[in-house]
Amino acid sequence: MSDPTEQEIRERAHRLWEQAGKPxxxxxxxxNAAEQELRNEEKSNTLRTPDTL
Incomplete structure (x- = not known):
């Protein structure tokens, strides 16, 4: 599991800021919200393992 990059956080934060009306x-x-969202997504993705038959 790797931490989100600064660029990923920056892009997500900008998107959140725009959605909130650019306050x-x-x-x-x-x-902080962007960083937390990205960490939660990564954690969720690593918990999902494909079923193997």
């Missing part, structure tokens, strides 16, 4: 002064909030 000023909340950069850290969006950065």
């Amino acid at each position: 000023e002064g909340r950069e850290e909030e969006f950065w």
